[in-house]
Amino acid sequence: MRFFKFLRKPTVAAQYKGQKLKRLLDQRWTGHLDTVSVVLKSHNTLVEFLNEIATTRKGADIKLEAVGLHKAITEPAFKFLSCVMYKVLGLMDPPNRMLQAEQTDLMTAVQLIRSASSCIESLRSDAEFAKLWAESIKSSDDAVPTAPKRQRQASKSLQDYIVNESVGQRESNIEQECKRLFFNIIDSILGEMSVRFSERNSQYMSALDALDPGTKNFLDAGK
Template sequence: MSAERAIEDLFSVCNALYKFTRKPTVAARYKGNTLKRLLEQRWTGHLATVEVILESFQEILEVLDHVENTPSFPADTRMEAAGLRSAVSKPSFRFHALVVQKILAILEPPNRMLQSEEMDLQTAVQLVNSARECILALRTEEVFMELWKECCGTEANDTASHQSKRKCSVNRNLNDYILEQTSGARPQENQIKEQQRLFYSCIDAVAGEIGHRFGERNSKLIESMASLNPESTSFLDPERIKPLLALTGTTVNEAEFVVARQRILKHTETFSPPNEEKWTIKTVLHHFHSSLEAMPSVITAYKAALTLGASTALCENSFSTLKNVFSEHRRSMLHTREACLIQLAFEKDLTRKCKTEWKDRLLRRFHSSGKRRLQLY
């Protein structure tokens, strides 16, 4: 959505409103909910910002009117209030806020579910793709008109708000004809078409970005994980699972996958998992763990699929291992070295075994992988 200048202007006004209501003289008069400071690095910050503004929209208008018409306030404060009042009172401002809220609110439930550290990558992708389908379902004229009428009120009020600034004279050349005026474009129609274009553009941009990042067709790794699900048509297909096992350096044993596929499918078609759940990668590994131990390549694939962190909490914990590294060093750290640090953080049972000379050799080998600003010695 950042490609649309109107959306950037929306959040610029939101930032200006936040700074304006933070002034002590204005805060004493403001009775609405506290406005949120925009956090540009996270989409949840954009959602929280527009939600508070929509909830306290009337209170914001009241405090802006009060400051603008009260001579006791400084001139620069009254001028700022007049400018914000003019920007906020436009129907397009509230419409843009409603569009952002409508789209980003769909991503909120998957975001909460992704907080769980037990979330695996395949389930996470399925949740995100489901949210993408819900966003695409908004791309209808009915949804657009519903949002637009919520901003402009009834058609009568909308027409009254767009009355011409001068009195139009009737064209006398059309007196002898049925038509009384030319059928040119109306300003109101042009505005609706522009807002409809922006509405569709925002939906296409968000859905396209999600599809580009999380589309199953664009990721061989996700296809490999999907092949570990008993409900998949390519269940335990060795060719599909090769990209996943390539990460662990494991050789694919096709005979093991054939036996495991027959064993698991025969059981899943007859029995259901405990607690009336569906068969997933986690339930399959938990239920067939003892029998899969005789098939090293198969059990390695299942463990690798569950090891890849997908939850936001797990990703934040991974980056928190670098909390002792200064920000300038973190920015200069390459992705390869950062991935090694994250792997060491997960494999704590192995790193605890590295003591005395082994620990020193490991650190020296890690440090010699390239030139780094951060010195380990």
Template sequence: MSEPSFRFIAEMVHSILSYLDPPNTMLQSEDMDLLTGMQLVNSACVCVENLRSEIKFVALLERCMEKRRRTINPAFDSYIVEERIAQEDPNDEMELRRLYFSCIDSVCGEIKERFGERNCAVMGALKALDPEDADFLDASKITPLLKLTNTSVVDTEYAVANQFLRARMDDTSPPDGGRWTMAKVLKYLHQPLETMPSVITALKHALTFGASTALCENSFSTLKNVFSDHRQSMLHKRKANLIMLAFEKDLTKKFRSEWRDTVLRRFHSVAHRRLPLY
């Protein structure tokens, strides 16, 4: 841990994760919508990209290098040479430089792939289908979602549906109470919307987009190897074994700390400290 390379990697990881910590905290909030969360992640990505400069690298490298106080060697008192400079390996700095820039490029590339402009446009389309949104049924914002299924956008249908639904939702409330949602619009106002098929298609896409995305992620993503509470039940053999390992880890930890003195004192107090052989 005292090696400069270890300290450099630790400082580099800490500087990158410090920019990603606010989006991580906000995305776990119940009040955070997905579109705002993605925009927050993109803002953090810009901050990480700003780390990709020679000035930032040199400043980080200087903080991690050994700072030993140099003294004049008395053996060189009668010589012109005042001190001896040890030969430094330029490959160490070159390797750290390569690691620094490649790590930042990898992190930014992964963030842009997952939270890129295209995904933000799709999230904006889902937001525009929320009955309580200011851009409800704005055809220009819903277009990215319908392009995924090659569905044509009819502007006149969205204009008529917007006027009709807003007037209907302002005058009445859902029969089951609460606020108007996409599911309730399709459930209680499906008949008049049948004359506007492109609007019904967009609402159905918005309702199934989240579930289908989660199913595909669970089926094909590399995260399927992670046994989380939402992926597998506790009846799974590996997860059942994790419980036993957790108890054994806790007992081992106690034997090494709080129980150690008690066990040694009890063993020392026994008169015959011989292990019986059976």
């Protein structure tokens, strides 16, 4: 993560007094949740710190990197996606911890996985998107939709006409783009869980649970 590496630089770390970011590991979801939590809670602090580095530091490399990071985290999409990941990882954290517990049997694991999938699937709605979008732009002037980068120009062939409808050029604003990303994220998570924990795999796990003498389903032929 660029942010983590930047804040770990000796000259930067000596000045940064905010909450520390954790190093991200692909196999440790809890680390991702903790990092997203810090980013959301310390967002204003991070923005101010990067702005200070960009305007007062003498090192060209440090200033250039600070400017790039400042631009990235002040984009409306950054805070929205941070809110989305915090929501998703927050839902996945309890089952993740329970699945690692020694006392969790296979049948309980199947139920946890199904419950987690159901919770994630419940996020896939316009209403949930609206909640997360409102949360991400709350108290943030940066989240106001920006004007398109490329100014629209009417076709010269239509200069002598009054156009009342779209002529085919459509550009999505930042909210529409974030909505598209939101549904893609949810679909990707559900797809990955479906592949890893398909109905057949769940049935196998339930069957293996019947071979465990310590479970109530021991030697249950129906499993």
